Amino acid sequence: MSTGNLKYQFATLGIAEKLIAVNVLVFIVNALLPFLFQLGTNSIVQWFELPKDFFEFISQPWSIVTYSFFHAGIWHLFWNMVMLYFSGRIFLNLYGPGKFINVYFLGVIMGGLLFLLSYNIFPAFAGFNAALIGASAGVTAVLIFICAYIPNQVVRIFFFNVKLWYIGAFFILVDLIQIPAGNSGGRIAHLGGAILGYVYARQLLRGRDIGAGFGKFLENLGGLFKKKEKRSPLKTVHRKKKTSGSSKVNYDKAARQRKIDAILDKISKSGYESLSKTEKDFLFKAGKED
Numbered sequence: 001m002s003t004g005n006l007k008y009q010f011a012t013l014g015i016a017e018k019l020i021a022v023n024v025l026v027f028i029v030n031a032l033l034p035f036l037f038q039l040g041t042n043s044i045v046q047w048f049e050l051p052k053d054f055f056e057f058i059s060q061p062w063s064i065v066t067y068s069f070f071h072a073g074i075w076h077l078f079w080n081m082v083m084l085y086f087s088g089r090i091f092l093n094l095y096g097p098g099k100f101i102n103v104y105f106l107g108v109i110m111g112g113l114l115f116l117l118s119y120n121i122f123p124a125f126a127g128f129n130a131a132l133i134g135a136s137a138g139v140t141a142v143l144i145f146i147c148a149y150i151p152n153q154v155v156r157i158f159f160f161n162v163k164l165w166y167i168g169a170f171f172i173l174v175d176l177i178q179i180p181a182g183n184s185g186g187r188i189a190h191l192g193g194a195i196l197g198y199v200y201a202r203q204l205l206r207g208r209d210i211g212a213g214f215g216k217f218l219e220n221l222g223g224l225f226k227k228k229e230k231r232s233p234l235k236t237v238h239r240k241k242k243t244s245g246s247s248k249v250n251y252d253k254a255a256r257q258r259k260i261d262a263i264l265d266k267i268s269k270s271g272y273e274s275l276s277k278t279e280k281d282f283l284f285k286a287g288k289e290d
Helices: 003-011 015-036 054-059 063-069 074-094 097-121 136-149 164-178 184-205 212-226 251-270 277-289
Strands: 154-157 160-163
Touching: 015 063, 015 074, 015 097, 054 097, 063 097, 074 097, 074 136, 097 136, 097 184, 097 212, 136 164, 136 184, 154 164, 160 164, 164 184, 251 277
Parallel strands: none
Antiparallel strands: 154 160
């Protein structure tokens, strides 16, 4: 498969699926490179994990986000990605990819901050040589968001119908109980994500989007790179100027052009990610034909 096809396939994925793909890719790279180049097992992840020591964190501030792309093992990755996929599907039926990204990464940041604070404040964690990795805080933020936003929505788990708020309460209770039992840093990060998801959802129900500023920051950050690269993997399709005095109208071409114009309008208002797979495929084919 060519690089162009891979880019197109990636572009057609939903935002949750893109995050899953990136996490899986990072896991594979982190497993292969140390083996191929005979490096230490922690040689790559040490630059991206979130250290418990505050002064170490100051020396690698990017780790407040990058820790979420690394996982301790295949099952750690698997269960996080399964939860992200199913909770993401429900979330994206409510809101678009922009708000999803806000909740996910604010959950990651909140989970990381609570981990840092806990390991520097509570005597119970003194002397522990710990660092945080894993997407759990972001995944938990998305899960608890939907549990708080539509708490009485019923979903089917195996053979049972369960309200979403029961699921959210179960996960939070399990994390609280298991903090002393092991993986304390991970459990604390889950709770940080849960707090963010709950507060975000309840504030949104009151008409206040607490992630709007963060979303604007990401939008501006993305704008710095959009100037240097193509806006999408599709070939550019231009609007055609209307011509007067033509006695013969090609109705098929006119209908096709109207559809292209409508899709381009949608991209300009809501971004490329707002397109359905059918619209993306149509625009891709139209670009190849022109």
